[in-house]
Amino acid sequence: MxxxxxxxxxxxxxxxxxxxxxxxxxxxxxxxxxxxxxxxxxxxxxxxxxxxxxxxxxxxxxxxxxxxxxxxxxxxxxxxxxxxxxxxVGFVFQRYHLLPALTALDNVLAPLIPHRVAFDKVARARELLDAVGLGGRYNALPGELSGGQQQRVAIARALVGRPxxxxxxxxxxxxxSRTGETIxxxxxxxxxxxxxxxxxxxxxxxxxxxxxxxxxxxxxxxxxxxxxxxxxx
Ligand SMILES: Nc1ncnc2c1ncn2[C@@H]1O[C@H](COP(=O)(O)OP(=O)(O)OP(=O)(O)O)[C@@H](O)[C@H]1O
Ligand SMILES: [Mg+2]
Structure with a gap:
């Protein structure tokens, strides 16, 4: 809990x-x-x-x-x-630090991969990407995303482990400013x-x-x- x-x-x-x-x-x-x-x-x-x-x-x-x-x-x-x-602890770095070879969804899942958790990881990761407005971009690589979109993936990643x-x-x-408002x-x-x-x-x-x-x-x-x-x- x-x-x-x-x-x-x-x-x-x-x-x-x-x-x-x-x-x-x-x-x-x-x-x-x-x-x-x-x-x-x-x-x-x-x-x-x-x-x-x-x-x-x-x-x-x-x-x-x-x-x-x-x-x-x-x-x-x-x-x-x-x-x-x-x-x-969930950490959102000033310069995102996403893993370039992983999709947005896999970046969000990355902190959970070596751990057992009591919830459905993939569903939680998708839910968080939806919440930050990236529902349509699960499979995008960081290089295909704008700076702001990468920032949003980083926020989803920070929250995925329920810190x-x-x-x-x-x-x-x-x-x-509009995306900032969403965050x-x-x-x-x-x-x-x-x-x-x-x-x-x-x-x-x-x-x-x-x-x-x-x-x-x-x-x-x-x-x-x-x-x-x-x-x-
Ligand atoms: N690894 C480091 N090596 C040497 N000096 C550092 C290092 N990290 C931070 N500093 C120095 O420590 C001080 C505080 O830096 P810090 O990055 O915490 O500031 P900040 O308030 O986050 O700035 P910004 O708004 O630009 O992000 C600065 O003078 C910076 O140059
Ligand atoms: Mg700083």
């Missing part, structure tokens, strides 16, 4: 070397997200949005700090446990379902950010504004 993850990030930092100096891509970040909430991460290019999502998805390793997902610290997890954790956490990096970034509706619709994933979305788009419960604004890897915190404080 799918459920929604809780997230508790404490004093999270990540630096990247840049010549003689180091760039703080995440600078002492502390963020708590309740299960089922939808959080927008905004900020200028280079402010650390992708880095934050990569750290939460355990794609990148932090220098320091902790990330508790459902109470379990993923920064100190063993490799075998980490693999299981990654499977419970407890959905991390989406610019999910509407390459879409025309936004899809994400909002998703929230009405029981056990909908907790969502963190990196976005430049106000329309998408406004649909979230909360907006975290980053600059140089630091939180400069957090609407949820503002409301509380």
């Amino acid at each position: 799918p459920h929604s993850a809780s997230i508790e990030i404490s004093q999270l930092s990540k630096h990247f070397p840049a010549g003689p100096t180091r760039i703080p891509a995440a600078d002492n970040l502390s963020i708590t997200c309740d299960p089922g909430t939808m959080t927008a991460v905004t900020g200028p290019s280079g402010s650390g949005k992708s880095t934050l999502l990569h750290l939460i998805g355990a794609i990148e390793q932090a220098d320091s700090g902790t990330i508790l997902v459902d109470g379990e610290d993923i920064t100190s997890m063993r490799r075998s446990r980490l693999e299981a954790f990654r499977r419970s 407890r956490l959905l991390l989406a990096d610019e999910p509407t970034g390459n879409l025309d 936004l509706d899809l994400l909002i619709q998703l929230r009405t379902e029981q056990g909908a994933p907790t969502m963190l979305l990196a976005t430049h788009e106000l329309r998408l950010a406004d649909a979230c419960d909360r907006i975290i604004h980053l600059t140089d890897g630091r939180i400069v504004e957090d609407t949820a915190a503002t409301r509380v404080g």
